[in-house]
Amino acid sequence: MSTLFPILFEKAVPPGIEQAKNIISPMEEAELIRAIDIAGLEPFRFQQWEGKRLTRSFGWRYDFTDSSFAQVEALPDWLLPLRERAAEFAGLAAEALVQALVIRYDPGAGIGWHRDRPVFEHVVGVSLGAPAVLRLRRRRADGKFDRAELPLEPRGAYHLSGEARHAWEHSITPMDAARWSVTFRSLAS
Ligand SMILES: O=C(O)CCC(=O)C(=O)O
Numbered sequence: 001m002s003t004l005f006p007i008l009f010e011k012a013v014p015p016g017i018e019q020a021k022n023i024i025s026p027m028e029e030a031e032l033i034r035a036i037d038i039a040g041l042e043p044f045r046f047q048q049w050e051g052k053r054l055t056r057s058f059g060w061r062y063d064f065t066d067s068s069f070a071q072v073e074a075l076p077d078w079l080l081p082l083r084e085r086a087a088e089f090a091g092l093a094a095e096a097l098v099q100a101l102v103i104r105y106d107p108g109a110g111i112g113w114h115r116d117r118p119v120f121e122h123v124v125g126v127s128l129g130a131p132a133v134l135r136l137r138r139r140r141a142d143g144k145f146d147r148a149e150l151p152l153e154p155r156g157a158y159h160l161s162g163e164a165r166h167a168w169e170h171s172i173t174p175m176d177a178a179r180w181s182v183t184f185r186s187l188a189s
């Protein structure tokens with residue numbers, strides 16, 4: 001049993017996670033989904049492997065096929081009000097969130113265990129469409145994992161920083177219904 005989470009540690013979330021409900025209205029959610037669907041998303045690629053989720057980066061792009069990191073097309077106007085809302089929630093300056101990654105998860109698509117690339121610092125995600133669960137895990141000295149779960153409600157936001165962002169991995173189990181996300185990130189200094 002973990003000393004960090006003596007009670008119900010499987011459900012407790014690690015330090016560095018904050019959540020907000022309903023940072024946008026259902027109408028704004030529908031408009032964002034429409035905009036994402038015509039934003040030219042492509043299947044996520046990692047070397048030879050092609051994921052089922054569709055993605056597009058704005059501002060900066062980390063390319064998993066060759067590990068390159070480069071400036072790309074600026075955030076489109078339709079993402080700027082959402083960035084304001086996300087930054088306000090996270091207590092960050094909107095201009096600090098220089099990257100936006102938009103993702104569409106169709107049924108069967110998820111995201112495997114990972115930590116976000118160290119070129120980034122703050123991670124502020126907004127969920128649209130079907131609810132999902134962000135799973136978190138961190139390997140303990142005994143080789144087993146501490147685990148936590150974060151329910152992601154549509155129109156809600158989460159902020160990963162500190163321990164949750166740097167020491168824990170996260171993943172989303174393949175979805176049963178379509179979900180979209182917009183993840184804003186600041187650069188590591
Ligand atoms: O869809 C999400 O909310 C999570 C996406 C994610 O973990 C990532 O792109 O690194």
Ligand SMILES: [Fe+2]
Binds near residue numbers: 114115116170
């Ligand atoms: Fe991530």
